[in-house]
Every structure is written in structure tokens, then in C-alpha cells.
Amino acid sequence: MAEPLEEVNFLADSAHRSVILAALHEGPYSRAELGTITGASSATLSRILRAFERREWIVRTDHRYELTPIGTFVAIGFDDLLHRMEIEWQLRGIWGRIPTELLEFDLEWVMDATVTPSSRDDPLAPMDRAAEIERDAARSRILTHALPDPCLSAHRHGTTTGTHRLEAVVTQDVVRTVAGTPHASWVGSVLPCDQLEMFVTDADVPHVIGINDDTVYFGVDDEKGAPLALIETSDETVFTWAEWTFETYRREAVALTPEMFSRLYEADDSDDQSSLSSKLVVKK
Template sequence: MEPSEASLEEIEFLSLSPNRVAVLGLLAEESHTRTELAGETGASQATLGRILSDFADRSWITRAGSEYRATATGCLVAAGFDDLQTILETERKLRTIVEYLPSEEFEFDIRRLSDATITLPTQTRPNAPLQRLLSLLREGERVRAVSHAFNEQTLTVVRERTGADVQTFEGVFSQDAIDALEADPSLRSPFRTLLENERATVRTRQEGVPIAAMVIDETAYLLLRDDHGVLRAAVDTDDDAVRSWAHERFEAYWADATPLEAGDLSSSTPE
């Protein structure tokens, strides 16, 4: 259903005045006097008089003595406008990274990312997204990962943490990621050490892994790259729905992957 001109005018009426939005939101929560509204919003009595009059004309509020409160339709408008603001704030936050988000894999409302921490590379800190991951890994006690890559820095932190008996690690990686580790003499031995640790379990997936995601304790983490493999951003959040999704994606890839043991790695250095 397309919005009518009248409904768009009402959206404009609210959006052009932060005080209108604030007053309606307050009255949707509970009753307030004009003095209380002035204290909460900082609006003058004259401004509040106009706002309350406009709201009364629309039957968005009702008055009982000195107190005002929102009607059922006033509460409906307040809730709807709050949702719209959340959507737009989330869109603005994700605007620069939306093309890199694996949204086709998401099974949660993207608004759940409204409070996420987004880490972008900069000229002075081009590896800022990876550094954000490493800081989380250095504190994490339980790590579950699915990825198409396993870089040296991440391997080093995980190997050290599991080796110190302060972290458990479960990972599902693409076969290409495992082949890259085997092909690098400086990484093959540390990776073998990780696999020999009973606190670490790794599986491989021949079909590949289309996302790079981790659950580190209570935090869900996404590492975002473009089609050329260039690191573009990291997103992490403690949101319950996003964390549940990350666990579900891990378990789905885990069930479809092959266990990898230290003995499965080649022992010779490639020519």
C-alpha cells in the first residue's frame, strides 16, 4: 500500500520538530504536566502550548486536570515514528558497508545491528578491523568460527590462548584456507600445534565458506571483505538475535564439514 499524501504530511509534521517527537514520546510512556514536559524537553511554555494544541486537534493526546497523556492512536504514532527513526539511524550507520554485508545469509532483522560496533580501516590503521578481532580473541574464553581464511595473527592468538588452557576453539574453514596454511612453512607448524591441542577442534568444508563470522563468548563478529578480498570493515554486537544466528550458521557449516586432525597435514615443505 502506497502512503497517502495526508500520511506523508503527518510524518513531515512530526519530523520537522524534535520537540514534537520528544513530547509525544514522553506522553506515550506516561502522563506529564506541562511543567514536567518543559523540564524534560527544554521547550518553552509557548512552544509546548502549540504542540499540545496540535496534538489535541489530531486526538493524539487527552487531558485530565493538569496532566496530559497519549491516546491509543497517539501511542501508535509514537511507536511507529520511533521505529522509523531506528530504521533510518540503522541505515545511516550501515550505509558505507551495506554492499559488503552477507545479507543473503542473514536470518534476523537488520535493525538488530543498530547498536553494533563498526570498525573501518583508515589510512593510519588499515588493519583496524582485524585488530578489533584480535582484541576480542585475546579476552575470549569460548570461540566458534566459520571463515574462508585463517590468517597468521588470528592463528597466533588462538594457539597461545588454547595452549594456556584459557580458551576453547571450534573452527570451520574452507579447504582453500587450510591449503594456504599447509603451503606456508612458517604457519604449518603452529597450525599443527593448534590441532594437537584438545581444546581446539577444526573442520574443513570442500564447498567453501561464504562468510567470515565468529562468536566470541557473548559477542558475534563479522569480518567484511569485498569481491577482491580487500578488508572493508568489521561488525560486532552482543545482540541476542545476531548471536543466535551466528551460532546457527556455525552449527550448519559444522555439520556439513570434515574433521581435520594434525596427522592429516603434510609434513614436507612444498617445493
Template sequence: MSAIDTIELLARSEHRVRILDLLCENGTLEKHVLGDRIDASRTTIGRNLDALEEQGWVSRTNGTCTITRQGELVAEAFADLVSEVELTDKLRSFMRWVPDDTLDLDLSLLAESKITLAQPGDPYAMINKQVQLIKETEWYRVVLPFTGLHATEAANEQIVGNGAEGELVVEPDIAELYCSAQEYADLWGEMEATGRLELFAYDGTLPYSLGVFDDTVQIVVAEDDEPRALLETTNETVREWALEQYRRYKRHADGFSVS
């Protein structure tokens, strides 16, 4: 059998996977114990044990089933494969909008992340989630290729009204908007006046919105400045990565003022 055939032999039967998992956990089990823990007939269990034994993954002696070292390796590798596929499925709706080669991060670190998408009945789900986090944040660092008045109002409320502190790195057209559009200029001007806000213009294109809000990281990916997916995580390694990304963009940005 080829490697693909061998994988298929295991993947097409949840009972075989379950048997290997149970034997991995316990090393050795009586056949009747397997029957008690698996929702299948004795005939089905016996037939699947035959297949596993034929592959050298399980050995049987007088009704006792023992996993072999080869079986342990296969079970561990298969579990890793399942985890990778599950992670890929989870991240698909987010990663499809990430520009190629711009997310230099071990994706396994995002296994516990939460993804929010615009929904037919809730088109502002991402915006609402981001605004809510801003309203709860005391310290933030954000890289911003697009903007919105609702989030700006929330930032103003936190910095002016609640003593929060922040820094933003934005694209040049966003910097121009903040300075020229009165509704933005008034809000950012008030924030600047507190001494707790710094603004920087990055001379280039930013691939996505990346923000560190206290202990939480948010990444918002967009298409033509239209947000498509928001990913949120509290993974500390991802937070360290996000802060380094922020510092990298800031090093290539110039400070500016809206006043």
C-alpha cells in the first residue's frame, strides 16, 4: 500500500481512529473494554482490529489488544494532521483576504483565536467588536490602512474621557483625512491635546489593520478598504509578534499632528 492508501485506510473509519486513540491513551486494553467504549458491534470492532493488526499498528494476545510503537507513531501523526486540517478550515475565511507572504507568523499560534465576519443579518459585527474592545482598552498600538468614524469616536472617549493612551501608524491618505476632514480633525485634535496620543504616517502600503489592545491582538483584513474578517487572540507569543510588527512600521514612519 502507498502512504496515501494507508492514510485512507485509517481516515475512512472513525472506529479505527478511535481504537488507536484509546490504545494510545492506555497502551493495552481488553477487547471487551474496547467494545464498551466504542459505539459499534463486536463484529465491527473485530474487523477493524484485523485491519489495524495487518498494518502492524496493533497486536493481540488472548483477547488483549496492545498498540505497537509503529501504531503510536501513526496515531500521533494522524492526530497532528487532523489538527492542521481543522486549523486550516477555521482560518480559511480569514486567510483568503490576507495578502500573500504578509503574515509572517506560525499559524498554529492562532488555534485558539476567534474570527468574526460580516453576517447578512449583522453586517457591522466586526466594527462593533472592534469598537467594544477600544472602549475597554487602556493602552493600544495600532497599524491602520483604513479608518472609520465610529472607532475614532470610541478612541476619543477612552483617551479624552478615561485616560487611555495610544499610538497609531497610518497610511498617508489616512493621515491626510485626519487632518483635512473636520469630524476627524476635531476628535484626533482633542486626543492629541491630552498628550496621550501619538500619530505616525507610514510611507507605504499596510497589508492589514494590526492592533494590540492591552493583552488582546486584533487583525482586520479587507478588500478595497472593505473589512472582510477580524481575528482576535490573547496568545502572548502573537502579542509579542504584533508589537514587533508595530515597531517595524513605526521605524519607517514620520510623526504628524492634526492641529
């Protein structure tokens, strides 16, 4: 088994080797073109090309190098390994916060996933990516315990211009928060229209799930609710799970009407702390 592992190490031990292999998988290149792509010195490039030729991964025709069938086989396999390790690296440390149901599926769904992590330089990157997805979607269905301003702004723009339809199942805290922002008038004005449907749930919503056209995203938060990452995918199994989860919550939720929204949040301060769920039951 040592020899195959040594070949993996041969490719992994040099960024130039893997870049050349990936480039040739796209099509034939001349030596000069490969030098431009990699930035490798002439001597380094010569060593790599000779090593690839000895392994019969490449052939040279009319001063251009191209992969052989076995070279293509290696390129595809190594690219798959790199992609898997990139995904694993991005998700390292947050696996335990991904919805349990998704971890029970065949984890091949992560091969299609795009991960937007938070960072010290950009702690709100997951939130901004969610807003970007929603801004471009014709139809959004979201199940959430939080609606941050970037996402509200994206939905507000889309629904008021008529390019976007939003169906949202939210917690009581979300309605309270929205009512205290400049977006409150938008919610009240758009609720009577076909562009927005909002449902309020008393149930715990542990994960933010968004279904935007044919793409699903879900948020991964830390123990304090701060965003750690946004994971998006078009995998059919995950999409089916997301639709089922959204519909399950929506069936048990209370539809929010403009009248309810107005009565609930134009009340005096002494009424603010009363139960939203009881108000919805009485007013609906």
C-alpha cells in the first residue's frame, strides 16, 4: 500500500503538480502556458513534466501537453479528494451543530455544498450570503428564529418591486423584533398582498432554513446564537428534507394578518410583555 500513498504524497507535496494536473484536465497547454499558470521556474516545470511523462499521465503533441486516459483518471480522483478535504476543512468544528437529520443522510450531499464561514474579519459573512441568495430568488421560503436587517432589506426590496415572493415561518421573537424596526410598515403594507405570507410558531426553531428557488441554505450558529457558517446546496435529498421541515412547522403555525400585526404592536407598553401566541389565538 506504500506505493499508492507515495503517489498521493507526490501530488500533494507540491502545489505546482496539482495545479498542472488540474490545468491539463481542462485541455492541452504548451510548456510556456503552464509556466504562466503555475509561476513555476523553468527547472521546476521540467522536473514535473518529466515525472508526469514517466508515469504516463501526459503526452506531448505538437509542443503541447495533454492528459492520457490514465492521467485523466488520476486528475479526476485527486480533484475529488481535494474538494472533499476542502469541504471537511470548512466544516471542521461545526459538524455537531448541523441539523441531526442531515448527518443521518448519505454525506455525499456535502460534495455539492457551498460553505460561507464567519471569520474575525467578517463575522457577518453567513448573514450577508443569505441576503444575497434571497435577493436573487423569485421565491423564498424561510423557517427562522432571526431575521437580520440584511435579509429583511433583501426581502423588502423584492416583494415591493414584485420580483420576489416570501413565505416565512418565524418565532414570536422575530415578529417582536421586526415590529421595532423601520421594516414594520413594510410588513404591514405587504401582508395583504400575494408577495408575502408570514406565519408565527410557538415551537422551538433550532436552525434557520431557507428554500430559495432550487437552492437550500441552513445556518449554523454557536451556543450564543452568533452565526458560524451558512451552508447551501441543491442536493435533492436535502431539498426534500427542507421542504418537509418547512411545511411541518407551517401547518402548526398561525397566519399573521395585517390586522393582527397592527393590533399587537400598536398596543401600549404595558401590553408589550403579554404572550403573542395567546393574542394570535384570540385575534385570528
